[in-house]
Amino acid sequence: MYSELASSALLERQDDRSTPSHRADRRPERTASALGQTEFVPAGSTIFHQDDPAQHLYYVIHGSVTTSLVTEDGNRQITGFLSQGAYFGSVFCERYKASAEAVTACTLIRYCRRNWSGESPRALYKQIILDALQSELKTAEDSVQLLGRRTACAKVAAFLLYLSERAVDRGEAGNPISVPMTRYDIADYFGLTSESVSRCFTKLKRAGLISMTTPDSVTLIDRRALADGSSQI
Amino acid sequence: MYSELASSALLERQDDRSTPSHRADRRPERTASALGQTEFVPAGSTIFHQDDPAQHLYYVIHGSVTTSLVTEDGNRQITGFLSQGAYFGSVFCERYKASAEAVTACTLIRYCRRNWSGESPRALYKQIILDALQSELKTAEDSVQLLGRRTACAKVAAFLLYLSERAVDRGEAGNPISVPMTRYDIADYFGLTSESVSRCFTKLKRAGLISMTTPDSVTLIDRRALADGSSQI
DNA sequence: CGTAACTTTGAACATCCTCAATGTGAGTGG
DNA sequence: CCACTCACATTGAGGATGTTCAAAGTTACG
Numbered sequence: 001m002y003s004e005l006a007s008s009a010l011l012e013r014q015d016d017r018s019t020p021s022h023r024a025d026r027r028p029e030r031t032a033s034a035l036g037q038t039e040f041v042p043a044g045s046t047i048f049h050q051d052d053p054a055q056h057l058y059y060v061i062h063g064s065v066t067t068s069l070v071t072e073d074g075n076r077q078i079t080g081f082l083s084q085g086a087y088f089g090s091v092f093c094e095r096y097k098a099s100a101e102a103v104t105a106c107t108l109i110r111y112c113r114r115n116w117s118g119e120s121p122r123a124l125y126k127q128i129i130l131d132a133l134q135s136e137l138k139t140a141e142d143s144v145q146l147l148g149r150r151t152a153c154a155k156v157a158a159f160l161l162y163l164s165e166r167a168v169d170r171g172e173a174g175n176p177i178s179v180p181m182t183r184y185d186i187a188d189y190f191g192l193t194s195e196s197v198s199r200c201f202t203k204l205k206r207a208g209l210i211s212m213t214t215p216d217s218v219t220l221i222d223r224r225a226l227a228d229g230s231s232q233i
Numbered sequence: 234m235y236s237e238l239a240s241s242a243l244l245e246r247q248d249d250r251s252t253p254s255h256r257a258d259r260r261p262e263r264t265a266s267a268l269g270q271t272e273f274v275p276a277g278s279t280i281f282h283q284d285d286p287a288q289h290l291y292y293v294i295h296g297s298v299t300t301s302l303v304t305e306d307g308n309r310q311i312t313g314f315l316s317q318g319a320y321f322g323s324v325f326c327e328r329y330k331a332s333a334e335a336v337t338a339c340t341l342i343r344y345c346r347r348n349w350s351g352e353s354p355r356a357l358y359k360q361i362i363l364d365a366l367q368s369e370l371k372t373a374e375d376s377v378q379l380l381g382r383r384t385a386c387a388k389v390a391a392f393l394l395y396l397s398e399r400a401v402d403r404g405e406a407g408n409p410i411s412v413p414m415t416r417y418d419i420a421d422y423f424g425l426t427s428e429s430v431s432r433c434f435t436k437l438k439r440a441g442l443i444s445m446t447t448p449d450s451v452t453l454i455d456r457r458a459l460a461d462g463s464s465q466i
Numbered sequence: 467c468g469t470a471a472c473t474t475t476g477a478a479c480a481t482c483c484t485c486a487a488t489g490t491g492a493g494t495g496g
Numbered sequence: 497c498c499a500c501t502c503a504c505a506t507t508g509a510g511g512a513t514g515t516t517c518a519a520a521g522t523t524a525c526g
Binding site for chain 2: 475
């Protein structure tokens, strides 16, 4: 999906031949762990707070993380759900733009930003920063597309398809999917209420588009109908 | 707002001392025009189409541009409104993720991406790519925040404040503001209908939070109330 | 002057929210 | 092991908000 052109222009090839960018077979974890610290975080804990000095950049090895902020009108706004392979931590900002919380127990890699201005393995840091920027951009762009759906059911349906796609990206099964976040989290992502989100799940289930064993395990039955905005419900 | 740390780690200082990054007094236009072509685009014209090969990157000198895509459920989704100082053109993608149209007559700078893999003024290209990434990230993050508002009026109110802030960023007056895009465009940004958007303008006007001479010139009267989600209307 | 595109307004209807109650499952302490 | 609690999920009823369909007002432009 992403082009090599831009990143090759950003990297100095002469001192960087050992870390080609955006190859299909690269292993982010290996590069990552070389320069960062592995951190285990329990479910429900806060990783950092909105407006705190942005000292670290994080990479998700395992688990699910939300970033959220409090808007001027006093509501909680979830700005992204992050899973394996995603970076978060407001790369280009002095302070974190959002708070980050672990939805499930997580394994993260934490990079200290002070190292970036240092000397040693510059090329690796450059690659991490580029990857992080792309990751944050993708997270935000995906959110815009999901949030723009017309009805609550269309939003929830598109969200489920999105979770499925990302599970496949991580090498997991695309069906059934795990929905680790609460209905309230999903509501704060879309600007809905948790009751509305719950009703959407029920409607999609009754219409035969999904089935649920538990509230956090959803089987997608009719992907076409889910993508079409679930308009016939 | 953005930190120097990340970008300094991405730039090779030894061959780049003449173009410091993210200084308050830098002039993007000057750097820009050195490597790109100036292009004048009439109002209403299409700059590029979604899914076309992404051969160029654009920078807005003057005017207003929208990026939009057609979602799987067949609706038009506007993903951003761009004005002076913004980059667009899906920097890191092989193909444009969205279509771009000129809302007003525009002056743009167009960069040909083929030049990125060439030799000569590498540092300048690096700076442009970095700026473009930041710009695209900011556009998407701003959209997420606006789209997450609960009610239609709160969305429109936050949108007007956003337009005002950006006008100030461009060195223009923050009040009254120009609203060059149509009600329909705003509706397709928020997943609303043009009628709903129009009614929100009317409500905000009747409540004394704004006043309008023409539909595209809005005076913000009570910024506090607009930011508070216009909840008392 | 007339057309076309955009904006505004109205009325009926659908959707979503609010408030309330009930259902469910994991964890706790007797 | 069994209440008990607590957080989360679900469901219902009524009210608020947004949409749909329709019509009229406004502005720019030929």
